[in-house]
Amino acid sequence: MVFNLFNEIDMTTRFNPLKRLFPAIVSALAIFAGSAAADTVTVYSARNEQLIKPLFDAYTKETGTKIQVLTDKEGPLLERLKAEGAKSPADVLITVDAGNLWHASRLDLLQPIKSSVLNANVPANLRDPKGKWYGLSIRARTIIYNKKFVNPSQLSTYEALADPQWKGKLCLRTSKKVYNQSLIATMIATLGEKRTEEVVRGWVGNLATDVFADDNGVIKAVAAGQCEVGIVNTYYLARALDKDPNMPVGLFWANQKERGVHVNISGAGVTRAAPNAAGGQRLIEWLSSETAQGIYTNDDFEYPVNQKVKPDSIIRHWGPYKMDLINVSKAGELQGAATRLMDRAGYR
Amino acid sequence: MYQRGSIWNWRGWGPLRALAIAALTLIPLLVVLASFFDQQVDAWEHLAAYVLPGVLWNTLVLVLGVGAGVLFLGVSLAWLTAVCNFPGRKFFSWGLMLPLAMPAYVLAFVQVGLLDFTGPVQTVLRGWFGSSAWFPPIRSTGGVVLVLPLAFYPYVYLLARNAFITQGLRAVEAAQMLGYTRFQAFWKVALPMARPWIAGGVTLALMETLADFGSVSIFSFDTFTTAIYKAWFSLFNLSAASQLASLLVLVVLALAVIDQRLRHNRRYAVKSFTPVRIALQDGAKWAAAVFCAAIFAIAFAVPMVQLVVWVVDVWKEDFDARYPVFLLHSVWLAGVAALVVTVLGLLLSAIHQHHKDNTTQMIVRLATLGYAIPGTVLAVGVFIPVAWLDNQLISLAAWFHWDVQQILKGSLIVMLAALSARFLAVAFQPIDAAMQRVTRNQGNAARSLGLSPKKVLLHLQLPMVRGGLLTAALIVFVDVMKEMPITLMTRPFGWDTLAVRVFEMTSEGMWDRAALPSLAIVLAGLLPVILLIKKSESGFH
Numbered sequence: 099m100v101f102n103l104f105n106e107i108d109m110t111t112r113f114n115p116l117k118r119l120f121p122a123i124v125s126a127l128a129i130f131a132g133s134a135a136a137d138t139v140t141v142y143s144a145r146n147e148q149l150i151k152p153l154f155d156a157y158t159k160e161t162g163t164k165i166q167v168l169t170d171k172e173g174p175l176l177e178r179l180k181a182e183g184a185k186s187p188a189d190v191l192i193t194v195d196a197g198n199l200w201h202a203s204r205l206d207l208l209q210p211i212k213s214s215v216l217n218a219n220v221p222a223n224l225r226d227p228k229g230k231w232y233g234l235s236i237r238a239r240t241i242i243y244n245k246k247f248v249n250p251s252q253l254s255t256y257e258a259l260a261d262p263q264w265k266g267k268l269c270l271r272t273s274k275k276v277y278n279q280s281l282i283a284t285m286i287a288t289l290g291e292k293r294t295e296e297v298v299r300g301w302v303g304n305l306a307t308d309v310f311a312d313d314n315g316v317i318k319a320v321a322a323g324q325c326e327v328g329i330v331n332t333y334y335l336a337r338a339l340d341k342d343p344n345m346p347v348g349l350f351w352a353n354q355k356e357r358g359v360h361v362n363i364s365g366a367g368v369t370r371a372a373p374n375a376a377g378g379q380r381l382i383e384w385l386s387s388e389t390a391q392g393i394y395t396n397d398d399f400e401y402p403v404n405q406k407v408k409p410d411s412i413i414r415h416w417g418p419y420k421m422d423l424i425n426v427s428k429a430g431e432l433q434g435a436a437t438r439l440m441d442r443a444g445y446r
Numbered sequence: 447m448y449q450r451g452s453i454w455n456w457r458g459w460g461p462l463r464a465l466a467i468a469a470l471t472l473i474p475l476l477v478v479l480a481s482f483f484d485q486q487v488d489a490w491e492h493l494a495a496y497v498l499p500g501v502l503w504n505t506l507v508l509v510l511g512v513g514a515g516v517l518f519l520g521v522s523l524a525w526l527t528a529v530c531n532f533p534g535r536k537f538f539s540w541g542l543m544l545p546l547a548m549p550a551y552v553l554a555f556v557q558v559g560l561l562d563f564t565g566p567v568q569t570v571l572r573g574w575f576g577s578s579a580w581f582p583p584i585r586s587t588g589g590v591v592l593v594l595p596l597a598f599y600p601y602v603y604l605l606a607r608n609a610f611i612t613q614g615l616r617a618v619e620a621a622q623m624l625g626y627t628r629f630q631a632f633w634k635v636a637l638p639m640a641r642p643w644i645a646g647g648v649t650l651a652l653m654e655t656l657a658d659f660g661s662v663s664i665f666s667f668d669t670f671t672t673a674i675y676k677a678w679f680s681l682f683n684l685s686a687a688s689q690l691a692s693l694l695v696l697v698v699l700a701l702a703v704i705d706q707r708l709r710h711n712r713r714y715a716v717k718s719f720t721p722v723r724i725a726l727q728d729g730a731k732w733a734a735a736v737f738c739a740a741i742f743a744i745a746f747a748v749p750m751v752q753l754v755v756w757v758v759d760v761w762k763e764d765f766d767a768r769y770p771v772f773l774l775h776s777v778w779l780a781g782v783a784a785l786v787v788t789v790l791g792l793l794l795s796a797i798h799q800h801h802k803d804n805t806t807q808m809i810v811r812l813a814t815l816g817y818a819i820p821g822t823v824l825a826v827g828v829f830i831p832v833a834w835l836d837n838q839l840i841s842l843a844a845w846f847h848w849d850v851q852q853i854l855k856g857s858l859i860v861m862l863a864a865l866s867a868r869f870l871a872v873a874f875q876p877i878d879a880a881m882q883r884v885t886r887n888q889g890n891a892a893r894s895l896g897l898s899p900k901k902v903l904l905h906l907q908l909p910m911v912r913g914g915l916l917t918a919a920l921i922v923f924v925d926v927m928k929e930m931p932i933t934l935m936t937r938p939f940g941w942d943t944l945a946v947r948v949f950e951m952t953s954e955g956m957w958d959r960a961a962l963p964s965l966a967i968v969l970a971g972l973l974p975v976i977l978l979i980k981k982s983e984s985g986f987h
């Protein structure tokens with residue numbers, strides 16, 4: 099043993115140059131880990147970069163405030179905030195659905211803010227009652243149909259798509275997507291679990307083909323006549339029509355005679371440990387302003403939350419719609435229940 | 447026996463040495479395992495009743511199907527291009543490696559896009575026959591099992607080819623001298639001798655299959671990984687997700703141990719080779735060429751053409767000054783990671799070969815499990831301890847009035863450590879297969895001449911495993927280029943790569959706009975592939 103120990107010491111002296119080099123390498127590699135300047139806002143975003151960059155560029159141009167963005171999926175972003183705790187460099191969290199904002203506030207990762215600007219710009223059902231997060235764009239999820247086979251007068255509600263009349267004619271996206279979980283969550287809130295499960299079972303029975311991985315798949319299938327009706331977020335259809343205006347797919351605003359069409363939001367909140375909470379709040383307020391809301395709708399065909407701003411011309415011809423006024427936080431609260439319900443009903 | 451008492455010689459050091467490397471994987475694994483302290487009865491009851499039965503069956507079918515598929519494709523293609531001669535062999539010998547650079551999710555998306563009801567193939571068929579209802583659905587079990595092996599066979603191909611090139615012909619010649627037909631010689635001699643390589647390649651392919659989420663979700667095919675993400679993202683229950691992930695790890699570990707037992711006491715050693723290829727005759731040579739061409743077309747050429755078509759369509763709105771930076775980041779990260787992980791893999795393999803005690807062998811197995819965990823789960827497992835350590839360091843820094851928000855986090859060291867945890871298996875498998883080649887006699891002879899084990903490694907083993915090292919570095923390079931979850935989780939601010947770009951586009955379903963970064967990944971991945979081929983071909987005259 100003693101012999102071995104001597105050898106070990108001998109080894110370390112031999113590798114001495116390397117040992118001296120090591121701290122230098124460490125500092126060279128750690129060069130990116132710097133502290134942020136005071137006029138910088140750090141954003142963790144699940145909204146993808148090319149959709150928010152134009153907004154941030156405009157903000158920097160207008161105010162001089164630099165914005166540092168880190169994108170990832172919602173799940174990892176929340177775990178990141180949790181693990182970083184009080185030392186997190188993030189000021190603002192952006193997601194593309196209400197469920198994850200609700201979950202973030204339940205994990206106490208967001209702080210309430212009081213802002214008359216946001217209260218004026220964002221309708222009450224599209225923000226957290228406690229002010230921890232605010233919707234910044236509306237993502238309406240509604241019914242689409244193939245114009246060759248379906249007369250819009252045959253359509254009415256989401257629930258009606260469970261009728262036997264649509265057997266083998268319905269296309270849906272997978273239940274694993276949060277947009278469907280939110281839709282079902284709000285249905286549970288209004289119709290109750292039992293009725294909602296009946297509807298979902300009806301949908302599953304009416305499917306023309308296996309569920310699709312994304313909304314684009316549903317739109318293409320409806321356009322090709324593989325099925326006649328489907329449920330998608332409107333901006334996916336707007337993007338598809340922007341590329342191919344002759345696509346025989348129409349949009350129908352669901353449930354207009356009753357609670358209104360289901361809407362989700364992309365939104366933001368100031369994080370609990372934000373080093374620059376005031377800067378974060380100013381950014382979110384600006385994102386709800388008319389300038390920013392115009393960019394939101396023109397770049398991605400989403401509906402502005404700020405009612406003073408007109409939607410993009412491509413989606414304007416779908417006309418005004420009545421939206422479900424249930425608070426979108428319900429989507430988060432009942433997301434787990436919705437997932438379980440869809441599993442029970444065999445909706446993959 | 448040993449003339450110089452070196453610290454290296456003390457066999458008791460084995461487990462400690464192995465642990466030093468395995469810690470990279472073990473720490474995140476332990477973080478994932480710690481979830482078992484957080485019981486989730488409700489979630490489990492639900493998953494067990496409605497989710498697990500289906501996904502377990504699917505996963506079993508997938509593993510068997512992909513396993514059989516990569517075995518068949520990898521071994522047959524490797525045999526043809528390594529030891530036979532037929533028209534186009536030279537091209538196919540490197541061309542058939544190219545699918546390695548094609549991310550599996552891209553291949554899946556393109557093939558589903560082409561072959562689904564709305565795709566061009568069925569549209570044309572409907573034009574001819576009026577209906578395409580008879581066409582088998584691509585988004586199905588059969589579709590997944592047919593397409594995924596096309597993405598993952600290169601692991602087997604690369605490793606098996608390595609084995610066949612260094613021993614195959616010699617083995618066939620020897621067997622034929624003993625009266626075997628060529629067919630028998632392949633089955634009874636060449637194939638068993640290549641077993642460590644083939645097993646290594648299949649292991650990698652299956653681990654990646656088990657951890658895969660992106661490609662199977664394109665087929666709407668639910669696997670065990672789907673259940674993990676369902677628990678996390680849909681039920682907001684990371685604990686249940688981690689528990690499921692731990693089970694996955696246990697299954698992989700059990701398989702690894704079984705494999706180890708099966709291989710026990712086998713020696714895979716060979717001395718040299720004589721490079722003369724088998725010339726295939728008339729029918730056989732054209733059949734070989736057509737087979738290779740078909741696989742090359744489906745797994746690489748067709749998705750490549752689709753990518754190019756999309757790029758032509760979108761590059762104007764997408765290409766900007768940042769792309770060279772994305773490319774630079776990707777290549778830099780992949781290059782450094784390939785170097786680091788290959789060195790770690792070599793050390794791990796040296797320990798594996800030197801210390802045959804059970805503890806060391808087990809730790810080595812554990813060290814390579816990072817490849818079987820779904821990437822996002824592993825990323826969290828890495829990030830939690832790093833963030834914890836960082837917070838301690840930040841507090842410490844505050845004592846010295848150094849106001850800093852992150853020290854380790856967002857440094858490339860953490861990124862490299864996390865990527866090592868994921869890809870150690872990828873480097874270890876080819877290197878360790880090659881290491882088994884260095885005969886015991888050669889090692890003993892060197893040692894009896896008074897060479898220390900370190901010198902044996904440097905002067906005997908290292909030159910002999912050069913092929914394995916190159917293969918390891920290549921696969922790690924290409925895999926890191928394609929990797930998303932760990933890069934996303936550990937990258938410094940603004941340090942975006944091509945894969946990050948792909949993630950951002952595909953997360954909003956903009957597959958066509960993801961074509962530009964995807965194409966760049968494929969092209970950058972081709973360089974080392976071609977380099978490797980040049981090297982491996984140089985053995986033949």
